Amino acid sequence: MLYKPVIIEQIQEQVEGFKTFTFKQGHGIEYKAGQYITFVQQTLHESIRRSYSIASAPLLNEPLTIGVKRIENGAFSRQLIDHAKPGDELLTIGAGGFFTLPDEAYNIRQIFFLAAGSGITPIYSLLKTVLHFHPHIHVVLIYSNPTPQKTIFFSQLNELKEKFSDRFELRFLFSNSANLLTARLNRELLVQLTKAHCRFRHDETLFYLCGPEAYMRMCTYTLQEEQVPKENIRKETFIIQGKQPPKKEPPDKNDHTVLIQYGNENYQLRVQYPDSILQAAKKENISLPYSCEVGRCGNCAAKCVDGKVWLSYNEVLTEKDIQKGLTLTCVGHPVGGDVTLKI
Ligand SMILES: Cc1cc2nc3c(=O)[nH]c(=O)nc-3n(C[C@H](O)[C@H](O)[C@H](O)COP(=O)(O)OP(=O)(O)OC[C@H]3O[C@@H](n4cnc5c(N)ncnc54)[C@H](O)[C@@H]3O)c2cc1C
Numbered sequence: 001m002l003y004k005p006v007i008i009e010q011i012q013e014q015v016e017g018f019k020t021f022t023f024k025q026g027h028g029i030e031y032k033a034g035q036y037i038t039f040v041q042q043t044l045h046e047s048i049r050r051s052y053s054i055a056s057a058p059l060l061n062e063p064l065t066i067g068v069k070r071i072e073n074g075a076f077s078r079q080l081i082d083h084a085k086p087g088d089e090l091l092t093i094g095a096g097g098f099f100t101l102p103d104e105a106y107n108i109r110q111i112f113f114l115a116a117g118s119g120i121t122p123i124y125s126l127l128k129t130v131l132h133f134h135p136h137i138h139v140v141l142i143y144s145n146p147t148p149q150k151t152i153f154f155s156q157l158n159e160l161k162e163k164f165s166d167r168f169e170l171r172f173l174f175s176n177s178a179n180l181l182t183a184r185l186n187r188e189l190l191v192q193l194t195k196a197h198c199r200f201r202h203d204e205t206l207f208y209l210c211g212p213e214a215y216m217r218m219c220t221y222t223l224q225e226e227q228v229p230k231e232n233i234r235k236e237t238f239i240i241q242g243k244q245p246p247k248k249e250p251p252d253k254n255d256h257t258v259l260i261q262y263g264n265e266n267y268q269l270r271v272q273y274p275d276s277i278l279q280a281a282k283k284e285n286i287s288l289p290y291s292c293e294v295g296r297c298g299n300c301a302a303k304c305v306d307g308k309v310w311l312s313y314n315e316v317l318t319e320k321d322i323q324k325g326l327t328l329t330c331v332g333h334p335v336g337g338d339v340t341l342k343i
């Protein structure tokens, strides 16, 4: 696989411990609002991959910009925040992810964005895109942070609020607030806020969530209890835990042939459970796209054009995506016969 280089043009500290990195034009990376790019770094012993959401909106022709939070003991984020400088080159496998707007948004009347901390990064790109290019959609952003000073894009969000005041409702929550009832987003407050701001039916409303795991879990359960269809709740998870044990076993553990059409190349390999398609490809030194390797980021998505792929875990593809034939190679196993995939 050919890695694409990107060159840092500008670095801006937005709040303490969080910087945006803007890259020089001419990198040739195509992306949609809400997606991320995945970087590859080769160390002496291993190749590490890290994904960062894109804060820029491609339809506004903004230069490619990512947002990075410094993780105390983090290998990659500390390097970027503490040492990277304009002119540095990073290698990427390009953009990916399913935290995007639906291809056909005409029947969507309202979008709720629920963000906490650095989770605003992909939501900022989506928010700008919806406000500028989907004038029929009403937007609510509920954004949690410790204080206004620690709120990423605070002034930019207030400017958007001014500009689109007729259809953009902006609600900041600050955990240091004296009013404990509105300081942290909890079940009761979320129900109260969605009821207060909801203008349309649940099936005409989408919810986009990005924040710490416990925050997203609470939001998901609460929205589902409030009868929001699962399909209308989109999530982006930043924290990838180690390999998850498969929760269930495939209906067929026999080995099968998998044909993979990737760009202009065709590959053929035998895949034997418990190896996933990606694991089998790695053993054959076939370089396919991937990032998390646990069914949570969508970077390894492929279209299954023949045969059947069973997924041991899936947090990214919706029922609709699966019906369209999309699958994940990192947690995908061929079952019932041979399989052909297109990437
Ligand atoms: C789809 C996707 C999009 C992402 N978008 C962004 C983004 O826009 N901005 C951003 O800053 N990060 C984002 N991340 C997280 C990013 O990819 C890295 O995981 C993160 O920067 C940590 O990498 P590291 O090498 O510095 O830390 P590592 O060396 O991988 O980890 C060090 C320790 O920190 C923990 N850890 C890892 N990630 C986090 C986290 N986010 N918060 C707290 N603890 C953590 C690990 O469990 C580990 O204990 C995204 C991840 C995914 C999968």
Ligand code: FES
Binding pocket: 289, 290, 291, 292, 293, 294, 295, 296, 297, 298, 299, 300, 301, 316, 328, 329, 330, 331
């Ligand atoms: S590599 Fe992340 S879902 Fe497969």
